[in-house]
Amino acid sequence: MRQLRTLIDDVLGVLEDVGKGRANPVAPGGPTAVRAYADDVLAEPLLPATGGGNPAEVLRKLVEAYANWSVDVSHPATVARMQCPPTAVAVAADLVAGALNQSMHAWEAGPFALELERRLIEDLATLVGYGADAGGTLTAGGSISNVMAMLIARDEAYRRRLGRSTFDSGLAVGGVRPVVLCTETVHFSVDRGASIAGIGADGIIRVPADDLGRMIPAEADRILRELPSDCLPVMLFVCAGSTDFGWVDPLPELARVAREHGVWLHADAAYGGGALFSERLRPLFDGLAEADSVTLDLHKFGWVPASAGVFLTRDAAMLDHLAVQQTSLNSPDDVAEGFVGRYGHSIQATRRCDALKIAATLRAYGRDGIGAMVDACHELSRYGAARVAREAKLQLAAEPVLSTVLFRYLPGDGSDLDAFNSSLRRQLMRDGHAMLARVFLPRPGGGKDVWLKLMLLNPDTTGEQLDQVIDDVLAAGAALEAAGRS
Missing domain, CATH: 3.90.1150.10 (Aspartate Aminotransferase, domain 1)
Structure with a gap:
């Protein structure tokens, strides 16, 4: 730890020095300038035959180069992407997570980290409006959360209609064609998720929207009623805070449509979900708790370093679709005595503890x-x-x-x-x-x-x-x- 303290003090000095000399959100010159800079400072191979000598000097040079051409996320003119300026307490907690290098897949890889994430998921599920049966996991971001939602919804749809698991039989079982319903302006992760889930772009049905870009419930209902018998509706994917306008689909009405047709309702609140902390904006999200699953990203409206994605499901038992595969992790005899990791709640095995930086920020600042x-x-x-x-x-x-x-x-x-x-x-x-x-x-x-x-x-x-x-x-x-x- 003494060496770590020295290195941290050193690089914090580098960051301070670089920051003093900056007036703009990024250095001028564009792609040509940054490539030329990288050609200069990274002229030596990053994987040399032998080490580069003093680790402190190696780190200092890399950090200085990295900082000089980083985007200053705290600058008022950094308004392009969903990169928040993280709180100091979150950054410090993230450092600890890296230093202790816990993993979430098995009890012996991070005992307290597991307990921390479980309790954090409980509190975030309560924020959304879910009850005691809810579950979830932290993810690498909103795109991964949306993909996980699609995988679970797909497997649940196959289980309900055909009594079969896609883990064993794939998508060909039963001669059905899975489809997903969404509007034209949802996040691009829907298309990627459909590809990963084996649904494909041709399996995405675009539901008409109103003048504000919000899904029209009557149109969703009509499409579901008119689906051919060989189509299997996997998911109604709705938006709770679009990344462009911030509009929220009519959640209560869409929840009724989804329930009537027995279709999984997923709400993408990766950006908008942070508004749940606001008493003023929270009413915009009435009905969010009716969704079967919700995506949140606390590296947006949450002020923690990326990644801090959250996937929540109203019924924790639905996560069992991710735990079909039998491995040496979480074997029955270990589980019986409480040695339970979170491998079965995620599509990742080794996974860092992102709960610490989130918990530190939430506890330090509170909902208000x-x-x-x-x-x-x-x-x-x-x-x-x-x-x-x-x-x-x-x-x-x-x-x-x-x-x-x-x-x-x-x-x-x-x-x-x-x-x-x-x-x-x-x-x-x-x-x-x-x-x-x-x-x-x-x-x-x-x-x-x-x-x-x-x-x-x-x-x-x-x-x-x-x-x-x-x-x-x-x-x-x-x-x-x-x-x-x-």
Whole structure:
């Protein structure tokens, strides 16, 4: 531990020195500059024939290089991705998790870590509104949680209809074709999950949505009623806080549809679920507890380092679909005496303890404290939207629901809107002024338009700092227009 303390003190000094010299969210120059920098500082092989000498010096050089070209997630202009500035207590807890290197798959790999995760899952299930029968696990992120939900829903659908397990028989049993219902604008992990689950893209049925992009329950009901007899509905996949607009599908109505047809209802609340901490925003998620499973990501609205994904299911027994395979882990004689790991609750075997950093943050800040941070981000998005709406050169897509602001620049030179805004975003990143996201939103009549997105997850960002980001967007847009005219 003495050596670790020395190394930590050293690299924290490096991070402090690098931070003092930075004014922008990322170094300027874009992809060309970072590749040139990497060519220089990583000229020697990362896997040499013999070690590089003093470990402290090796670490210092790598950390300095890493930090120099990292994105400053605490910078007010870092508004591209769902990367929150983590709390100090979470970062310290994450360090401990790495140092002690516990694993969640077997009791002998992390006894207290297992108990910590079990109790954390119980508290998070209560936050969602689940009862005492709920269960779940921590995951590597929302995409993995959504894939797990699809695998469990698939196996449960086969069990109910055919009395068979896909673990043994695969998907060919019974001559049925599994399908998943969702809207056009759900997270891309649905398509990936359908591929992994053997359902495929052709097995995804898109349910019509209203003008706000929310699933129409009557349409979901109609599609389920009209399904051919050889189709097996595996899941109704709904959104509880979309990553673009923050909209929430009508959960109570969709829950009734799912129950009537005996279909698994999964709610993706990876981004939006953090709003459950907020007394103001929580009512938007009424009905979430009716879902059979829920995805949360606390490395978004939770302020812990990635990864901190959470998969919850209303009935813990459904996790048994992941524990069909018999291994030396969690054998009956061990289980009988309480030596139980969490291998059967996950699609991973060795899995680090992410519960420590989450528990440290939740206990340090409490529901009220985290809720206040959520509310601060929500208010910031409303401030940003009002500023965008006042600018003649900017167009606001919609009023914020959670903490996103979608807008685009309106060039006056007849430029293609999509190409112009795509170039504008890249120029801002290349200059190091701002890290913005780009999204593709369906347009009436077909096709998609490019919009820019401010993802606001830093509760310490002020309105004045956000004004500066928008000022930089306007200045860069004007420069692009001028360059086009010339």
